[in-house]
Amino acid sequence: MRMSWAILALTACSASSPVTPAKGTGGAGGASAPTDTGMSSTGGSGGASVPPIDATDLPAGDDAGGAGATGEVGDGPRDTAGESGLTGSCTGAIACDDFEGNATGAAPAMWTVDIRPAGTGTLQIDTTRAYSGTKSVHVTLVANRDHINSFITRPLSALPNNTLYGRMMMWVMATPARNVHWDNIRAQGFFPGTMTDGQYNYGGGPVPGDGGLFANYWTPSADCWKNSKTHMPLAQWNCIEWLYDGANNEMHYWLNGEELADMAVMQKGDGCIQGAGANNWRAPPFTKLSLGWYNAQSSPIPIDMWMDDVGIDTKRIGCPAPP
Numbered sequence: 044m045r046m047s048w049a050i051l052a053l054t055a056c057s058a059s060s061p062v063t064p065a066k067g068t069g070g071a072g073g074a075s076a077p078t079d080t081g082m083s084s085t086g087g088s089g090g091a092s093v094p095p096i097d098a099t100d101l102p103a104g105d106d107a108g109g110a111g112a113t114g115e116v117g118d119g120p121r122d123t124a125g126e127s128g129l130t131g132s133c134t135g136a137i138a139c140d141d142f143e144g145n146a147t148g149a150a151p152a153m154w155t156v157d158i159r160p161a162g163t164g165t166l167q168i169d170t171t172r173a174y175s176g177t178k179s180v181h182v183t184l185v186a187n188r189d190h191i192n193s194f195i196t197r198p199l200s201a202l203p204n205n206t207l208y209g210r211m212m213m214w215v216m217a218t219p220a221r222n223v224h225w226d227n228i229r230a231q232g233f234f235p236g237t238m239t240d241g242q243y244n245y246g247g248g249p250v251p252g253d254g255g256l257f258a259n260y261w262t263p264s265a266d267c268w269k270n271s272k273t274h275m276p277l278a279q280w281n282c283i284e285w286l287y288d289g290a291n292n293e294m295h296y297w298l299n300g301e302e303l304a305d306m307a308v309m310q311k312g313d314g315c316i317q318g319a320g321a322n323n324w325r326a327p328p329f330t331k332l333s334l335g336w337y338n339a340q341s342s343p344i345p346i347d348m349w350m351d352d353v354g355i356d357t358k359r360i361g362c363p364a365p366p
Contacts (some may be wrong), residue, residue: 051151061260065174075263083243086149093153093154093155093197094198094224095197095199095200095202096137096138096197096198096199096200096207096332096355097137097199097200103183109192109256110346112191112366121323129359129360129361130361131360131361131362131363131364132360132364133210133352133353133354133355133356133363135357136355136360137207137353137355137356137357138153138197138350138353138354138355138356139309139353139354139355140153140154140352140353140354141175141176141178141351142168142173142176142179142180142291142351143176143177143178145168145178146168146338147168147170147178148166148167148168148169148174149168150166150167150168150169151180151195153197154195154196154197155195155196155197156193156194156196157192157193157195157196157333157335158192158193158194158195158237159191159192160191161314162192163177163184163188163191163193164182164183164184164185164193164346165181165183165193165194166180166181166182166183166194166195166335167180167181168180168181168192169181169349171349172214172349173254173349173351174214174280174351174352174363175210175212175351175363175366178351179214179349179350179351180195180350180351181348181349182335182336182346182347182348182349182350183345183346183347183348184277184336184338184342184346185228185345185347186341186342186343186344186345187342187343188338188341188342189338189339189340189341190338190339191337191338192333192336192337192338193335193336193337193346194229194333194334194335194336194337195329195333195334195335195350196331196332196333196334196353197331197332198330198331198332199232199329199330199331199332200330201359202289202329203292203357204288204289204290205288205289205326205329206286206287206288206289206290206330206357207230207286207287207332207353207356207357208285208286208334208355208356208357208358208359208360209228209284209285209286209287209334209353209354209356209360210282210283210284210285210352210353210354210360210361210362210363211282211283211334211350211351211352211353211354212280212281212282212283212342212350212352212363213227213280213281213283213348213349213350213351214278214279214281214348214349215275215278215279215346215347215348215349216277216278216348217277217278217344217347218247218274218275218277219247219254219340219342219343219344219346220254220342220343220344221249222249222255222340223247223249223251223254223338223339223340223341223342224246224247224248224257224259224336224338224339224340225246225247225336225338225339225342225346226244226245226246226336226337226339227245227334227335227336227337228244228245228246228247228283228285228333228334229242229243229244229331229332229333229334229337230242230243230287230329230331230332230333230365231243231327231329231330231331231333232328232329232330232331233327233328234262234325234327234329235328237247239262239263239327240262240327241260241261241262241325241326242258242259242260242261242262243259243287243289243294243324243326243328244258244259244260244261244280244337245258245259245285245294245296245306246337247256247275248257248268248270248275249340250256250355254274255270255271255272255273255274256270256271256273256274256275256296256298256303256306256313257269257270257271258271258294258306258308258312260297260308260312260315260324260364264317264318264321265315265317265318265321265322265323266297266315266316266317266321266322267311267312267313267314267315267316267321267322268312268313268314268315269305269306269308269312269313270305270313271303271305271306272294272305273298273303273305273306276298276299280351281298281299281330282297282298282299282300282362282363283296283298283359284296284297284300284359284360284362285297285299286327286359287326287329287359289326289327289329290326291310292308292310292323292324292325292326293307293309293310294306294307294308294324295307295308299362299363300362303337307308308324310323310324311323311324312324313316333353334350334353335348335350336348348349
């Protein structure tokens with residue numbers, strides 16, 4: 044039977060290989076997960092592992108320091124005023140990276156590069172364009188391939204209430220056709236006592252979203268969506284902010300400082316293509332964050348995007364000041 048475009052466009056959403064859980068959080072008895080194969084992974088320093096984004100270890104001294112550092116912004120006063128007093132600076136946040144301390148052509152030192160399958164994309168520091176300074180992360184993916192991604196990733200650890208705020212500046216030349224599901228922001232982990240992966244994703248969506256921005260919830264038994272009427276502005280720097288609230292099973296998204304109400308998820312979205320009762324966006328414990336680009340379906344165009352000024356924290360950071 045011929046499937047509708049709405050179903051066809053979503054059947055392949057986010058079905059990437061699961062991440063390896065932190066030690067002791069695997070299946071019954073804390074068994075370790077199988078190694079995640081089928082990816083080309085290059086660490087920030089010759090493939091070395093990167094430390095987790097850990098809310099129990101906030102910067103508090105000269106631990107990162109400005110130019111010449113490994114991508115982390117130097118220390119400064121931490122904004123504690125809440126959303127009414129946003130500064131837009133991520134200095135002092137759990138993770139704060141302007142990529143200026145990295146060598147051009149190298150992988151970003153604070154992150155691991157995840158390109159899968161190998162040969163379908165690239166990710167490196169480049170000087171073609173930057174929101175601030177002279178450097179950013181340049182991400183590409185080839186056309187006419189499905190289930191491919193080019194991500195920077197970091198493990199997550201000890202997030203209070205299983206909740207994180209994020210901010211990044213993003214430039215994309217063009218987005219895929221309206222029947223392609225793509226993701227930019229993914230937080231994922233295994234549900235306790237299982238080997239079942241769960242994902243909160245923000246990106247862009249297929250029919251019925253008409254190629255607009257899109258929230259996605261994925262587990263092996265659920266593939267759910269929430270569509271926005273807003274489309275990603277192209278060929279310009281956009282400030283993307285998000286909240287993944289795992290304690291309350293909520294997601295929120297801001298574009299250039301304004302929250303998109305039709306991108307907010309409060310326990311459920313618009314619908315699901317798997318399971319009659321699947322529209323329950325129960326968050327896993329978030330143990331991995333991925334930023335970049337994922338195409339679930341085959342895109343007729345290649346992806347060409349840049350990321351800059353990434354910040355992760357336990358409260359909203361806000362957009363950076365104009366350069």
